[in-house]
Amino acid sequence: MFQNRAEALALALPAAIFAAAVFLVPVLILLSEGFRSAAVDGAAGGGWTLSAFTEFFSSSLNRTVFLRTLRLGAIVTVVSAVIGYAAAFAIVSLKPSTKGKITGLVVLPLMISPVARTYAWIVILGRTGIVNQAFQALGISEAPLRILFSETAIFIGLLQLFLPLMIISLISALENMPKDAIAAARVLGANWFQVFWKVILPLTREGLVIGGTLVFTGSLTAYITPAILGGSKVLMLETLMYQQVSVSNNFVSASVIAFILIVMSFAANILLKRVATARNRVRTEARGTQ
Amino acid sequence: MSDLKYLSLEKLTLAYGDTVAVADLDLDIRRGELIALLGPSGCGKTTTMRAIAGLLTVKSGHVRLDGADITHVSPNKRAVGLVFQSYALFPHLSVYENVAFGLKLKGLRGAALDAKVQSGIASVGLNGFANRRPGELSGGQQQRVALARSMVMEPKVLLLDEPLSNLDARLRLEMRTELQRVQKETGVTMIFVTHDQTEALALADRIVVMKRGAIEQIGSPQDIYNRPQSSFVADFVGFENVFALEGGKLKANGGLYDLQGDVPAVAGLAWRPRMVTLGSGPFQGKVRGTSFAGEHREYLLDTPLGPIKAEVDASQPMHDLGAELAFDLPAHRAAPLASFA
Amino acid sequence: MTARNFFIPVTLFLVIAFLIGPFLIIVAASFSAGETLAFPPQGFSLRWIAKVFTVESFRASFAMSLFLAIGGTAVALMLGIPASYALSRYKLPGAEVIRTVVSAPIIVPGIIVGLALLRYIVVPFGVGITPALFLAHTALVLPYAVRVVSASLDNLRSDIEEAAVLLGSSRLGAFFRVVMPNIRGGILSAFILGFVTSFNQVPVSLFLSGPGVRTLPVDMIAYMEIVFDPSVAALSSLLAFLSIGIVFAAERFLGFSRYV
Numbered sequence: 001m002f003q004n005r006a007e008a009l010a011l012a013l014p015a016a017i018f019a020a021a022v023f024l025v026p027v028l029i030l031l032s033e034g035f036r037s038a039a040v041d042g043a044a045g046g047g048w049t050l051s052a053f054t055e056f057f058s059s060s061l062n063r064t065v066f067l068r069t070l071r072l073g074a075i076v077t078v079v080s081a082v083i084g085y086a087a088a089f090a091i092v093s094l095k096p097s098t099k100g101k102i103t104g105l106v107v108l109p110l111m112i113s114p115v116a117r118t119y120a121w122i123v124i125l126g127r128t129g130i131v132n133q134a135f136q137a138l139g140i141s142e143a144p145l146r147i148l149f150s151e152t153a154i155f156i157g158l159l160q161l162f163l164p165l166m167i168i169s170l171i172s173a174l175e176n177m178p179k180d181a182i183a184a185a186r187v188l189g190a191n192w193f194q195v196f197w198k199v200i201l202p203l204t205r206e207g208l209v210i211g212g213t214l215v216f217t218g219s220l221t222a223y224i225t226p227a228i229l230g231g232s233k234v235l236m237l238e239t240l241m242y243q244q245v246s247v248s249n250n251f252v253s254a255s256v257i258a259f260i261l262i263v264m265s266f267a268a269n270i271l272l273k274r275v276a277t278a279r280n281r282v283r284t285e286a287r288g289t290q
Numbered sequence: 291m292s293d294l295k296y297l298s299l300e301k302l303t304l305a306y307g308d309t310v311a312v313a314d315l316d317l318d319i320r321r322g323e324l325i326a327l328l329g330p331s332g333c334g335k336t337t338t339m340r341a342i343a344g345l346l347t348v349k350s351g352h353v354r355l356d357g358a359d360i361t362h363v364s365p366n367k368r369a370v371g372l373v374f375q376s377y378a379l380f381p382h383l384s385v386y387e388n389v390a391f392g393l394k395l396k397g398l399r400g401a402a403l404d405a406k407v408q409s410g411i412a413s414v415g416l417n418g419f420a421n422r423r424p425g426e427l428s429g430g431q432q433q434r435v436a437l438a439r440s441m442v443m444e445p446k447v448l449l450l451d452e453p454l455s456n457l458d459a460r461l462r463l464e465m466r467t468e469l470q471r472v473q474k475e476t477g478v479t480m481i482f483v484t485h486d487q488t489e490a491l492a493l494a495d496r497i498v499v500m501k502r503g504a505i506e507q508i509g510s511p512q513d514i515y516n517r518p519q520s521s522f523v524a525d526f527v528g529f530e531n532v533f534a535l536e537g538g539k540l541k542a543n544g545g546l547y548d549l550q551g552d553v554p555a556v557a558g559l560a561w562r563p564r565m566v567t568l569g570s571g572p573f574q575g576k577v578r579g580t581s582f583a584g585e586h587r588e589y590l591l592d593t594p595l596g597p598i599k600a601e602v603d604a605s606q607p608m609h610d611l612g613a614e615l616a617f618d619l620p621a622h623r624a625a626p627l628a629s630f631a
Numbered sequence: 632m633t634a635r636n637f638f639i640p641v642t643l644f645l646v647i648a649f650l651i652g653p654f655l656i657i658v659a660a661s662f663s664a665g666e667t668l669a670f671p672p673q674g675f676s677l678r679w680i681a682k683v684f685t686v687e688s689f690r691a692s693f694a695m696s697l698f699l700a701i702g703g704t705a706v707a708l709m710l711g712i713p714a715s716y717a718l719s720r721y722k723l724p725g726a727e728v729i730r731t732v733v734s735a736p737i738i739v740p741g742i743i744v745g746l747a748l749l750r751y752i753v754v755p756f757g758v759g760i761t762p763a764l765f766l767a768h769t770a771l772v773l774p775y776a777v778r779v780v781s782a783s784l785d786n787l788r789s790d791i792e793e794a795a796v797l798l799g800s801s802r803l804g805a806f807f808r809v810v811m812p813n814i815r816g817g818i819l820s821a822f823i824l825g826f827v828t829s830f831n832q833v834p835v836s837l838f839l840s841g842p843g844v845r846t847l848p849v850d851m852i853a854y855m856e857i858v859f860d861p862s863v864a865a866l867s868s869l870l871a872f873l874s875i876g877i878v879f880a881a882e883r884f885l886g887f888s889r890y891v
C-alpha cells in the first residue's frame with residue numbers, strides 16, 4: 001500500500017472524471033427530467049413534480065408495457081432457472097474433459113452478436129419459418145401461425161440470450177457444493193425431490209441469485225430482442241422508450257421510463273443480494289451454534 | 291566515529307496515518323555489524339526496516355547512513371538492500387535476469403554485467419539455475435536468489451525481514467550459516483528481523499529487542515540472554531519466573547514474600563526454570579504438571595506466588611502429580627531487572 | 632441409474648440445440664442460393680457471403696464499429712489501467728466512490744446512456760456523432776477494463792514493485808519493468824472483452840447515428856427492416872466466426888477465462 005494521495009488521485013481521477021462527465025452526469029440529468037413539469041412540446045421545464053409519472057401510468061398502453069416487461073423478466077428468470085438447474089446438473093456430472101467442451105458450447109452464444117442470435121429466430125418463427133413449415137406438414141395448422149411479433153417470440157429470444165448466464169452461475173454453484181451432501185441426504189432416505197429442495201437449492205442459492213439477477217436485469221433492459229421479435233406493436237419498456245423519443249419526441253416520458261428501468265434493475269439487484277446474504281447469515285449462525 | 295555510527299536512527303517516529311507505529315527511536319549501528327531485531331508481532335520491526343529502506347515516509351527524526359542524512363532520499367538512491375519475507379522475486383524474469391535487474395539499472399552492460407551476475411549466482415550456490423523462473427525454484431532457492439539479487443548491488447546496509455521464517459527447520463539452519471558466511475565474506479552491515487530468539491542469539495553481533503514501537507534493550511547475545519534489563523525482555527528470552535520487588539520483598543499474587551540472601555535494590559528479579567531450587571527452601575508448591583525433556587525434567591508448580599516453573603536433572607527421582615514440594619528462589623542466582631512493566 | 636443415464640444426454644442435447652441451433656440455421660441460410668431468407672436453404676451458393684462485402688453501408692459501418700471497438704477500448708484501458716492501479720495499490724480517499732463511478736456504466740441500460748449523451752452532450756456542446764459514439768463506447772468498456780485489470784493486479788504481489796525500486800528503479804520504471812509484464816495477459820483479455828462488448832453493442836449507439844454514421848449492428852437492424860435477403864445472415868455468420876475465433880485464440884494463448 002502506497003501512501004501518496006496526490007499520486008493516487010492523479011492516477012484514478014482521469015477515469016473517474018471521464019465516467020462522471022460522459023456517463024453519470026448526463027444520466028442523472030436525464031433521470032431528473034422525469035420529475036420536472038412538462039411543457040407543451042414534451043420537453044421539460046419548470047419545477048419539481050411527479051405528474052409525469054402519474055401521467056405515464058394513466059395510459060393503459062404504458063401500463064400494459066410496464067406489466068409485460070415485468071412479466072417477461074420474471075418468466076424468463078424462472079424458466080431459465082428450471083432449465084438451468086437441469087442443464088448445470090447434467091454438466092457437472094460429466095467427465096472433466098467432456099465437461100469443458102460442453103461448457104464451451106454453452107458459453108459460445110455469448111460471443112455471438114445479439115443481433116445475429118435474435119435474427120435467427122426470424123428464420124425459425126417467421127411465416128415461412130421452420131416451425132410453421134413443420135406445423136403445416138404435420139397438419140397441426142392449416143394457415144401459417146403468427147408467432148413472430150408476439151410475447152412468445154420475445155420470451156423465446158430472451159431465454160436463448162440469457163440462459164447461458166444462468167447455467168454458468170449454477171455450474172459454479174454446484175461445483176462449490178460439498179461433494180458428499182447429496183449422497184449423505186440420499187443415505188438418510190431423502191428422495192430426489194427432497195434432495196433438491198432441502199439440499200441442492202439451499203446450497204446453491206447464491207449461484208441462483210447471481211444468475212437470476214443477471215437474467216432478470218438483462219431481460220428488463222434488453223433492446224434488440226423486443227425490437228426485432230416484438231416489432232412495433234408488442235413493446236417492452238426499452239422499445240417503448242425508443243419510440244417515445246424517435247416517434248413522439250416525448251423526452252419526459254423517456255426519462256420516466258429510464259427512471260423505472262434503473263429503479264427496477266437496482267431493486268432486483270438489492271433484493272436478490274439481500275436474499276442471498278440473509279440465507280448465508282442463517283447458515284453461518286447455525287454453524288456457529290453447533 | 292563514522293564507523294561506530296555507520297547507520298544511525300535519530301528520534302525516528304513512524305506512523306500509518308494517525309497511528310504511530312514507532313516513536314522516538316534511537317539506534318546506532320557500526321559498520322559491518324550483524325544486528326538482529328527481535329520482538330513480538332506488531333512491535334514495529336517491519337515498519338523500522340521499511341523506513342530505513344525509504345519505503346515509508348518518516349514522520350519525524352532522521353536516518354543517517356555513512357555520514358549522509360538520507361531521511362528524504364528516495365529508496366532507489368539509498369544503496370540499501372532489502373530481502374523480503376516473501377522474497378519478492380520478479381516472476382516474469384529468470385534467475386539471471388532477477389540478479390541482473392539492479393545492475394542493469396546502474397548502467398552495467400556486457401561482460402562486466404555478466405561477470406557480476408555469474409559470481410552473484412555462484413556465491414549463493416545456484417550455478418546451473420540461471421535460466422529458471424522463480425516459480426520453478428524451491429523456497430530455499432528463491433531465498434538465495436533474493437539474497438544474491440540484493441548482494442550484487444553491494445548495498446551499504448542489507449535489511450532482511452524474517453528471511454528464514456518461510457523455510458522448514460533444516461533449511462533454516464542451512465540458510466542461517468549461509469547468511470553468516472555471506473556477511474563475513476563481504477563485511478556488509480546487516481539487520482535482520484526475527485521472531486526466533488535462538489536465531490537471534492546464534493547469528494547476531496548485537497540484538498535489539500523492540501516493544502510497542504520502542505527499543506527495550508540493546509546488547510550482545512550474552513547480555514540479552516543472561517542479563518535482561520526488563521521483565522519484558524526476561525519473559526521474551528525464556529525466564530519463566532519473573533517477579534517484581536517491593537521494599538526488598540518479592541511481590542507476587544498480591545502478597546509480599548521474603549527472599550533468602552541479599553536482595554539487590556532493583557525493580558524485579560527473574561529466574562530461568564533451572565535456577566529454581568527444588569526440594570528445599572522456604573516456599574511450598576504442589577506439582578500440577580511435569581514434562582520430560584531428555585536431560586531435564588520440568589515441573590509446573592501451583593504455589594502461593596502463582597505458577598512456578600522449575601527444571602531439574604532428569605536423573606533425580608520423579609515427583610508425582612499433586613505432590614507437595616519445598617522450593618527456593620535464590621536471590622543471588624536471579625537476573626536483576628532494572629524495570630518492571 | 633438408467634433414468635439418469637437417459638436424463639443427462641437428453642437434457643444436454645435439448646439445451647444445446649436451443650442455444651446453438653439458431654446460429655447453425657443462420658450459417659446454413661447464409662449459403663442459400665435463393666432470394667429470400669429461408670431454411671432449409673434453397674440450393675448452395677456463396678453469393679450472399681460475397682454480397683456482404685459489396686454493400687457500401689456495411690463497409691462503412693464495419694469500419695466505424697472497428698474504429699470504435701479498437702479506439703474506445705484502447706482509451707478505456709489508458710484510463711482504466713492507472714485507475715485500477717491506484718485502486719489496488721494506494722490508500723485512496725474515496726476509493727469506493729471512484730470504483731462505483733467508473734463501473735456504473737455497466738449497470739445502467741445502454742439506451743439510457745445513449746439518450747443522455749445525445750441530449751446533454753451532443754446537442755448542447757455541438758459534439759459530432761462520431762466523437763459522441765467514441766465517448767459512449769469508451770465509457771461502456773471502462774467498467775470491464777477496470778474489472779479485469781484490477782483482478783490481475785490483485786493477483787500480483789505488490790512487494791515486487793518495492794523490490795524494483797530498492798534495486799534502483801523509479802516508481803514509473805518499476806511499473807513498466809515489473810508490473811506490466813506480469814499483467815499483460817489481463818490487459819489483453821480486457822482488450823478482447825472490451826472489443827467484443829463494444830463491437831456487439833446496440834442500445835448505446837441507437838440514438839447516436841447520423842447521416843452515413845452508424846455502427847455495424849445498428850446498420851444490420853436497419854437493413855433487415857427493409858431487405859429480407861440472406862445477406863444479414865451471411866454477415867452475422869462471418870462476424871460470429873470472427874469473434875469466436877478471437878476468443879478461442881485468446882483462451883488458447885492467454886487462458887482468457889482466468890481473467891473474465
Ligand SMILES: Nc1ncnc2c1ncn2[C@@H]1O[C@H](COP(=O)(O)OP(=O)(O)OP(=O)(O)O)[C@@H](O)[C@H]1O
Pocket residue numbers: 001306309311329330331332333334335336337338485
Ligand atoms: N499498512 C499499515 N497500515 C496501518 N497500520 C499498520 C500498517 N502496517 C503495520 N501497521 C501497524 O504498525 C504496527 C507495527 O507493525 P509492523 O508490521 O512494523 O510489526 P512487526 O514488528 O513487523 O510485526 P510482525 O512480527 O508481525 O511482522 C502494528 O501495530 C501494525 O498494526
Ligand SMILES: [Mg+2]
Pocket residue numbers: 335336337451
Ligand atoms: Mg513484520
